[in-house]
Amino acid sequence: MIRTAGSKQNAGNNYFFLFILLIVLSSCATRPLVTPAVEMYDRMINDIKLGNGEKALKDFEDLPEGFKKRADNQILHAKILISLKRLKEAENILSAVIKDNSDNTDALYSLSMVYGYQNRIKAQKLILKKIIKIDPRYTAAYSSLGQLYLYGSGPAEDKIKQASVFFNRALDLDSENTQALSGMAFINKKKKKYTESLGFYNRAVKTDVKNPYIYLDRASVKKQLNDTKGALEDLNTAVTLAPGYYWSYIDRGILYLDINRTEPALKDFNSAIKADSSDFVAYAYKAGILYSTTSLLDETIETYRKLISLKPEYYFAYPPLGVLYFIKGKWEESIRFFKKAYTYETEEFAYPLLITLAYRYAGEKDRAEKYLEKEIVNFPRNSWYYQTARFLLNPMRDGFIIQRADKESNRPVRERILFYIASQYRLMKRFSSASTYLLEVADSGLKGKPEFKIAREQIRLRKGGS
Numbered sequence: 001m002i003r004t005a006g007s008k009q010n011a012g013n014n015y016f017f018l019f020i021l022l023i024v025l026s027s028c029a030t031r032p033l034v035t036p037a038v039e040m041y042d043r044m045i046n047d048i049k050l051g052n053g054e055k056a057l058k059d060f061e062d063l064p065e066g067f068k069k070r071a072d073n074q075i076l077h078a079k080i081l082i083s084l085k086r087l088k089e090a091e092n093i094l095s096a097v098i099k100d101n102s103d104n105t106d107a108l109y110s111l112s113m114v115y116g117y118q119n120r121i122k123a124q125k126l127i128l129k130k131i132i133k134i135d136p137r138y139t140a141a142y143s144s145l146g147q148l149y150l151y152g153s154g155p156a157e158d159k160i161k162q163a164s165v166f167f168n169r170a171l172d173l174d175s176e177n178t179q180a181l182s183g184m185a186f187i188n189k190k191k192k193k194y195t196e197s198l199g200f201y202n203r204a205v206k207t208d209v210k211n212p213y214i215y216l217d218r219a220s221v222k223k224q225l226n227d228t229k230g231a232l233e234d235l236n237t238a239v240t241l242a243p244g245y246y247w248s249y250i251d252r253g254i255l256y257l258d259i260n261r262t263e264p265a266l267k268d269f270n271s272a273i274k275a276d277s278s279d280f281v282a283y284a285y286k287a288g289i290l291y292s293t294t295s296l297l298d299e300t301i302e303t304y305r306k307l308i309s310l311k312p313e314y315y316f317a318y319p320p321l322g323v324l325y326f327i328k329g330k331w332e333e334s335i336r337f338f339k340k341a342y343t344y345e346t347e348e349f350a351y352p353l354l355i356t357l358a359y360r361y362a363g364e365k366d367r368a369e370k371y372l373e374k375e376i377v378n379f380p381r382n383s384w385y386y387q388t389a390r391f392l393l394n395p396m397r398d399g400f401i402i403q404r405a406d407k408e409s410n411r412p413v414r415e416r417i418l419f420y421i422a423s424q425y426r427l428m429k430r431f432s433s434a435s436t437y438l439l440e441v442a443d444s445g446l447k448g449k450p451e452f453k454i455a456r457e458q459i460r461l462r463k464g465g466s
Helices: 014-026 035-049 053-061 071-083 087-100 105-117 121-134 139-150 156-173 178-190 194-207 212-224 228-241 246-258 262-275 280-293 297-310 315-327 331-344 350-361 365-378 384-393 395-407 411-427 431-442 450-462
Strands: none
Touching: 035 053, 035 071, 053 071, 071 087, 071 105, 087 105, 105 121, 105 139, 121 139, 139 156, 139 178, 156 178, 178 194, 178 212, 194 212, 212 228, 212 246, 228 246, 246 262, 246 280, 262 280, 280 297, 280 315, 297 315, 315 331, 315 350, 315 450, 331 350, 350 365, 350 384, 350 411, 350 450, 365 384, 384 395, 384 411, 395 411, 411 431, 411 450, 431 450
């Protein structure tokens, strides 16, 4: 798989702390007592949830100075700044509140959020434990510690054990604690107890119906339980609630691929790229769809090139790029990417065969022969690769290779051999025979190997395709 379970949480902790921030805001304990300001306060909290932190900040700044100076509203100000990632400013405000009252648990908890975003995990744990000493019934501190242990370092079994203690303590105090319910849901998912996990997610959704991340995680469990319809409904809700969140589009796109709906999948991966053009995952899926289902050669090449610029070690992109440049007659680039592919897949001997053809088409016959003579010693002697290589080195062996193809019971192997026969005949200017064999390969309907894609596109282009 391209990403593992929990990678959303591992991506700079952004998912994790966005999730917690939404929960904190949903259950915020510090509401102003001044009645005329209550509506404004609720609107600011809602703006933060919806990602409109700048609007919330403007509304806060428009409040009367005396109102803004209250400790509870200073904490609100800090939460707005946290949502905008203005962490140092938030830290300064909270530190000032704590200086005046070192037992202000809401200020301490908000400061723990700042530490979380700053990846100061040790300091965050210490401050959460301090909150529990001050107020042993401060539920959010327990559930946040549970999250930190769950997604922290160390053996998985130990992390789950420690996290469960804090989550269960939080649920003892508050059976509707969203963070703890979601944590226990994730733990059960990791244990592959999907029915139990779904139960916890169902309870979590009821406590916070507008939190997109719970729907996103619940969808993954429904998918495991083969509830595709339910998973899609949850992903649609997640996208609606947080239309700019990258992983919602990725997960929905993957689900669409699972049910063979490539068009909406491609749309979702494009939306993911729009949301975050710096992550490679969306490009990987988009490129795969374009390569497998379209003839958009230039767009597919552009997508793969962007992918490897973001993740050069993603070697799965090298074979398709070799194929695409081969189709376009960009022989130098095709050779370069097939050679890269061959360094990773050293037993896929089709790559040296295709490199040989690319050298030949580029007019470098001597170089092609020297290259293949060097590589053929690595081919298994009884393989079709070896016999095909012998044919490419000695075209007079065409009777032997045709006989080999006719006797081949494995259809994909037979069609791959025919592709090389067609290519050799084309180089020999035996165009009629070349077309006959190439057309058979193109019409075979086979997929998954470089030769099949090349054959289909070569026939399409010869028929006037663009």
